[in-house]
């Protein structure tokens with residue numbers, strides 16, 4: 380009897396209609412209207428939980444560090460001693476005494492140069508490596524090893540090579556962030572479907588046109604994954620890099636504050652670095668989402 | 678008179694390591710200008726391989742593909758391919774997909790305005806002008822295939838190569854597109870080679886049907902001329918004597934003389 384039932388289901392499966400094409404057109408037409416209440420609601424669900432958690436952590440921290448023997452300052456002390464830094468991010472009292480926002484901007488400029496170079500060189504190298512299976516096999520293990528070298532470890536080499544602190548600092552940022560960009564770009568290029576390559580061959584696109592019109596857009600999701608990891612790493616390298624250059628960056632500020640034992644200042648600077656890094660990550664992710672829109676669905 | 682397209686004793690084998698697999702053996706065929714030829718055969722016999730050889734996407738192992746007496750050795754826009762899975766670039770809109778081809782092929786010879794008109798002409802030809810700003814992900818399978826055809830036509834190819842263009846579509850959409858292809862062929866007179874699995878489709882569209890034997894080392898088993906007047910209408914033909922005779926000849930070839938053997942590989 381059981382065979383009978385199996386046959387029944389098989390027969391029923393046949394007249395299933397193909398998916399109607401019109402449905403696709405409908406979803407594309409539907410537009411979301413601007414709805415302030417819904418936006419406020421979603422904003423609240425996004426903001427309220429982290430605010431509660433942060434408040435809770437501050438309270439715990441305050442209690443833990445309140446005893447006079449505590450080695451770290453509690454939040455209240457940070458607030459009192461570093462009030463100038465917190466309340467006035469943009470003050471400017473001469474060359475060495477400026478607000479933290481200025482310092483962050485100066486560090487960002489450094490990261491922009493180092494990371495920008497890493498992005499250009501990384502995508503180009505990744506595209507080259509990804510084009511050739513042998514280059515991939517030979518170079519991938521090397522990249523995987525170099526990728527794990529921490530930023531500080533590049534410092535001495537970089538100083539020895541450049542004999543000048545400013546290019547050395549940029550080099551440290553560059554070399555820290557380039558590996559994931561190369562690796563991800565190469566994987567993306569390897570994964571370009573043969574069909575797209577065939578289209579390019581039939582149209583006789585030259586190397587440059589192929590790179591711009593097929594390779595970069597086809598590998599864009601991978602490239603942006605690499606860029607996102609890369610910008611995180613380059614921001615991680617900023618303290619190491621600015622230990623070299625001195626000057627006015629946020630990284631050097633921490634180094635300087637440590638040398639003059641200003642712990643509250645360090646804590647405020649850490650918060651600045653964290654928030655900035657978070658924003659950088661979101662910025663690259665948003666650019667990536669914008670650039671690769673519509674390409675993920677096949 | 679020499680043939681427009683000549684497949685001259687073509688062999689094709691693939692080598693992987695020390696293993697050589699012979700896919701095509703001694704393919705001989707001539708095709709006239711303006712002809713519509715279908716290639717039919719069981720799955721895996723080497724139809725796509727043959728089409729890729731004509732397109733220049735793969736090289737022959739022996740023999741030659743001659744188009745207007747010139748040997749084909751690399752792909753080019755004068756042999757445009759419509760792929761089975763459309764292969765539109767998903768990050769470009771319908772218009773941009775065609776524009777990529779048009780600006781590459783006619784970038785020097787047509788002005789910007791002329792190129793725009795040419796793109797819209799080809800979109801109109803497949804009735805897709807209304808979706809020019811949509812991305813491939815936003816249109817249906819049949820529409821994508823139409824755009825793929827428009828892209829190929831927009832290259833103004835000497836030969837249009839279709840690799841199972843309607844294979845992935847439902848019967849109704851498939852019939853619509855077959856009519857569209859017939860209409861385009863009658864208007865432009867483009868030389869067309871189409872791969873198909875579908876006997877009715879082959880008889881309805883073709884001037885000649887090329888039937889391939891099973892692999893390995895597949896070759897052309899038989900070529901059947903379809904002496905049906907154009908324009909052809911599917912409803913009238915369904916009871917036409919010639920149509921039925923052709924259909925039967927192809928079916929006999931495929932299912933009696935060259936049955937697909939599952940264990941052939």
Ligand SMILES: Nc1ncnc2c1ncn2[C@@H]1O[C@H](COP(=O)(O)OP(=O)(O)OP(=O)(O)O)[C@@H](O)[C@H]1O
Nearest residue numbers: 691692698700719720721722723724725726727892
């Ligand atoms: N690049 C390749 N390397 C090795 N073997 C290949 C290659 N391309 C195709 N083949 C082999 O050639 C044979 C014919 O393949 P082909 O894709 O041409 O068949 P087909 O007739 O188009 O089949 P289908 O109707 O399923 O599309 C297959 O046995 C396949 O394994």
Ligand SMILES: [Mg+2]
Nearest residue numbers: 724725726840
């Ligand atoms: Mg095939």
